Amino acid sequence: MKNLKILRISGVAILLFAILFVANVGASPGKDADKPLTERTFIEVSQKALPAVVSIDVKKTLGGQITIPKGRFKNKDELLKFLEERGFPQDSFPFRLFPFSEEGEIEVPAAGSGVIIRPEGYVVTNYHVIADAKQGAISVKLNDDSVFEGDNVEIIGKDTFTDIAILKLKTDKKLPYLEFADSENVEIGQWVVALGNPLELKGSVSQGIISAKHRVIGKALLEDLFQTTAAINPGNSGGPLVDLEGKIVGINTAIATNTGLWQGVGFAIPSTTVKNVTDSIIASGKAKRGWLGIHMSELTPNIQKYYDLKDVQGIVVAKVIKDSPADKAGIQTYDIITSVDGKKIKNRLELLQQIATKEVGSESQIELYRPTDKKAQKMTIKVTLGERPAEEKLEEKPAEKKEPEKEKGYEDLGIRFKDKDAKDTSPGLTIDDVKEGSPAERLDSRPATSSSNSTGRR
Secondary structure (H helix, E strand, O other): OOOOEEEEOOEEEEOOOEEEEOEOOOOOOOOHHHOOOOOOHHHHHHHHHHHHEEEEEEEEEEEEEEEOOOOOOOOHHHHHHHHHHOOOOHHHOOOOOOOOEEEEEEEEEEEEEEEEEEOOOEEEEEHHHHOOEEEEEEEEEOOOOOEEOHHHEEEEEEEOOOOEEEEEEOOOOOOOOOOEOOHHHOOOOOEEEEEEOHHHOOOEEEEEEEEEEEEOOOOOOOOOEEEEOOOOOEOOOOOEEEOOOOOEEEEEEEEEEOOOOOOOOEEEEEHHHHHHHHHHHHHHOOOOOEEOOEEEEEOOHHHHHHOOOOOOOOEEEEEEOOOOHHHHHOOOOOOEEEEEOOEEOOOHHHHHHHHHOOOOOOEEEEEEEEEEOOEEEEEEEEEEOEEOOOHHHHHOOOOOOOOOHHHOOOOOOOEEEEOOOOOOOOOOOEEEEEOOOOHHHHOOOOOOOOOOOOOOOO
């Protein structure tokens, strides 16, 4: 088990002697338990589902430094000939490859799967299938071999939280599509069929069962996955997992493997999650998520001990964003949040998952401890959640906002560090200042004195 890895399952060929590939899996049936299997069961499912399954080819633009070992090639022509002989044409290199080390961009071909979910041409796939792809760099092939490419494939929206993306095929025709099943009705042991483009073999079908539910594998921020035995391989990413009625119960997203290929354990995003995200993206261009508006730090043993919260788990509010839902509700810096709507919070990821899955405008009850001197008062605060801003907005720094020198550079708990003296070889960090009223001050952390370069952390 030590070598077991979780891999996503899009097929990616990377130039210059490397191939990246990943694989994915499926979800399950809902009303299939009472249906007897016949020799035509999977034939009929395949006939119904395959026309809506697509193959996706992507040219991803990657940047970085390309380095060729010295002495391997005498000149650029020799290098290009070597690459062409191995299937890499010259037009794959939009930058100079000589001299042997320089910055540049390169287009990397990738392959995955998808499924049409509306007759107007909306296609759902995994975000990681089209990540880093520019508009116009995606080609979609239908089961009847018709192809949409260039400006005829539009990226409608992406959701990195769930690893879902939506494309739109520009056409006047009504396309074959599949409906979503209710994944809440899926049971362990039910039959499912995975369809897609494994190893670039268009229109492949495999059958299996739902082998587990509620799996978390750490490939996306919001996960509550199905595990399936339906065989999938690199290139299956984004393809559907359907029940015996041909309805989507999941979108294949990853496999567990220690070989890089299928070993009987795959994972799929449940259809209810997929439908909620796709409906939001199609309606507004983005997946709307609940937002609290705080920065967080872990709850350390020292803080637990200081406030006599030995058995308490949660997170520390490091900063409250001005005019955010948290600010309006009265949440304060250094509050210790322990639960959301009755569900306990152990770390920052769990709080993010709890808040992000809730509807914008909904009300949540936040249980917390508010530190005062050496005590912590328990309280409940009601918060009306806002809409989570785009990641680039969250990362923006306030324009022209000047802080007093003393306020700059503090860590989350109120400590500011400084570079140690060059002669000081002792381990640790040197404290420059401790913010007044911060947890660090209450824990008796102090700046290093002028006569000592010892660490100020105590």
